[in-house]
Every structure is written in structure tokens, then in C-alpha cells.
Amino acid sequence: MKIATYNVNGVNGRLPVLVRWLQESSPDVVCLQELKAPVEKFPEKTLREAGYHAIWHGQKSWNGVAILSRQDNLHELRRVLPGDPEDLHSRYIEAAVNGIVVGCLYLPNGNPYPGPKFEYKLNWFKRFSAHARKLLAQDVPVVLCGDYNVMPTERDVYKPDRWINDALFRKEVRDAFKNLVGQGWTDAIRKLYPDDTIYTFWDYFRNAYARDAGLRIDHFLLSPQLARRLRSGGVDRHVRGWEKTSDHAPVWIELKDK
DNA sequence: ATGCCGTGGAAACCACGA
Numbered sequence: 001m002k003i004a005t006y007n008v009n010g011v012n013g014r015l016p017v018l019v020r021w022l023q024e025s026s027p028d029v030v031c032l033q034e035l036k037a038p039v040e041k042f043p044e045k046t047l048r049e050a051g052y053h054a055i056w057h058g059q060k061s062w063n064g065v066a067i068l069s070r071q072d073n074l075h076e077l078r079r080v081l082p083g084d085p086e087d088l089h090s091r092y093i094e095a096a097v098n099g100i101v102v103g104c105l106y107l108p109n110g111n112p113y114p115g116p117k118f119e120y121k122l123n124w125f126k127r128f129s130a131h132a133r134k135l136l137a138q139d140v141p142v143v144l145c146g147d148y149n150v151m152p153t154e155r156d157v158y159k160p161d162r163w164i165n166d167a168l169f170r171k172e173v174r175d176a177f178k179n180l181v182g183q184g185w186t187d188a189i190r191k192l193y194p195d196d197t198i199y200t201f202w203d204y205f206r207n208a209y210a211r212d213a214g215l216r217i218d219h220f221l222l223s224p225q226l227a228r229r230l231r232s233g234g235v236d237r238h239v240r241g242w243e244k245t246s247d248h249a250p251v252w253i254e255l256k257d258k
Numbered sequence: 259a260t261g262c263c264g265t266g267g268a269a270a271c272c273a274c275g276a
Contacts, residue, residue, distance in 0.1 A: 009264075009265070009275080010264085010265050010266070012265095012266090013264085013265060013266080014265095034265095034275085036265065036266060037266090060266085060267080061265090061266055061267060061273085061274085062266085062273090062274070062275090109274085109275060109276060110276090111274095111275080111276065149276070162259085163276095166276075167276080168276060201276075203261090203262095203263080203276070204261090204262090204263035204264055205260095205261070205262045205263045205264090206260090206262065206263090215276075217276080244264095246264095247263085247264080247275085247276080
């Protein structure tokens with residue numbers, strides 16, 4: 001089973017690129033972030049014609065997450081992260097599919113630091129970690145994937161010194177990610193490539209993609225049952241070079257059947 | 259060091275992203 005995550009940065013503006021990549025890579029399950037579209041403007045029909053069923057949680061202008069599946073077997077488990085009824089951002093959706101639990105997340109950016117947005121990020125992270133702990137306790141196969149907006153280590157950013165006080169690299173946020181993984185999760189891409197420099201995002205400006213000035217911020221965390229089934233994975237970085245593309249590239253993993 | 263690019267929505271600019 002191939003599972004992918006892709007921050008599309010506007011699902012409607014990105015539709016030709018998204019469909020082209022789906023046809024090319026044929027993932028079984030796809031988590032999308034930054035739909036930037038209200039619920040009623042999700043391109044369900046086009047994606048259905050491309051071979052994918054979908055559940056989604058949209059929002060006008062910002063955020064928005066979706067899970068796609070080639071089979072009509074998506075069972076939605078939740079569409080909000082528990083812990084704060086006043087948080088109306090659409091940043092989390094979770095489903096049972098192909099015998100596993102898939103959580104699709106778009107963790108807040110948190111800039112500028114310091115400030116309320118950074119505090120919101122830390123609070124969201126805290127709620128997410130609490131939810132992740134509960135999922136682990138259920139002892140079922142779980143993958144939590146999406147845009148975490150965190151570079152976990154210095155290896156994951158092209159110029160670490162420049163990012164020290166950025167909300168994506170502040171110590172508090174890296175510690176939060178480390179503690180989350182410490183619950184018992186496996187960072188799948190890092191597990192597959194322990195010593196490589198791997199990026200999933202390149203800024204639109206300053207010629208970042210051509211200079212390979214990137215960040216690794218899109219991650220797969222696997223519960224122990226799934227970590228044992230990890231076969232391969234990678235970044236479809238060539239997609240970042242397409243016309244009208246997102247600033248993120250799709251990331252994918254492949255799991256053994258059992 | 260920086261929003262220099264890009265998207266969406268409203269309004270001919272602004273918020274937001276990382």
C-alpha cells in the first residue's frame with residue numbers, strides 16, 4: 001500500500017498538477033493539506049474522474065485537509081483535533097482505510113515568533129501529541145502524516161543558523177516533535193534515509209528550488225505495527241519543478257501488506 | 259535579513275504562508 005502526503009497550497013489552483021501527479025504515481029491513499037477552499041468548492045468530481053474517493057474538511061481561504069483513496073473504503077473517524085472547541089481551523093481529519101488509521105494534519109506555521117500565532121502552534125502541538133498518545137494506546141496500525149511545519153534537526157534545513165528563531169525551527173517546536181516521536185512513533189523518511197539530506201519544501205522566491213535551499217517539514221509518523229511494515233519511501237521532488245506547482249513536493253511511503 | 263512569489267477573496271489591495 002502506497003500512502004502519500006501533499007501540501008497542495010490551493011487545491012483548485014493546483015488541480016492540473018495534482019491530477020497529473022496522481023496519474024503518474026498512483027498512490028492508494030493521499031493526504032492533502034492547504035486546500036484553501038470552502039467545503040462546497042472541493043473538486044470532488046475531478047478527483048473522482050481521476051480515480052479517487054475523498055473526504056475533506058474545507059474552510060474559506062485558509063487551511064483545509066482531505067484524505068483520498070482509490071477504493072471506496074474511507075471511514076471518517078474525526079474531522080477536528082480534540083481539546084479546543086473554539087479552534088475553528090480545519091487542520092485535521094482522520095479516517096480508517098485499508099485496515100489502518102490515517103491522520104492527516106496541517107500543523108500551524110506559528111510565525112512570527114514570538115506572538116499569539118506561535119503560542120497557538122505550541123498549543124495545537126500539545127493537543128496533537130495528546131491525541132497521538134491515545135491512538136498509540138489503542139495498539140492499532142496508525143500513520144500520522146502531513147505538513148508538521150517543523151524541521152526536526154539541523155540536517156533538515158539548508159541553513160540552520162538562519163532559522164534559529166523561526167517558528168518552524170525554534171527549540172520549543174523541535175522539542176515538541178522529539179517528544180512526540182518519543183511516545184513510540186517512527187519518522188518513516190528519516191528511518192529509511194538516516195544520513196541523507198532530504199527536503200520536502202522549497203520557497204517560491206530566491207530561486208530556492210534551483211539552489212536546493214529546502215526544508216524537510218512534511219512527515220510520516222508510524223505506529224510500531226506500521227513501522228514493521230515500512231518497505232520504501234521518498235519525495236517526488238521533480239513535481240516541485242512543474243509549472244504552477246505547489247511550494248511543497250509530495251512525499252510517499254510504501255507498506256508491506258502484513 | 260528580507261514575503262523578492264503565489265493563492266484566495268475582496269476590491270483594484272490585503273492576509274497569509276514558511
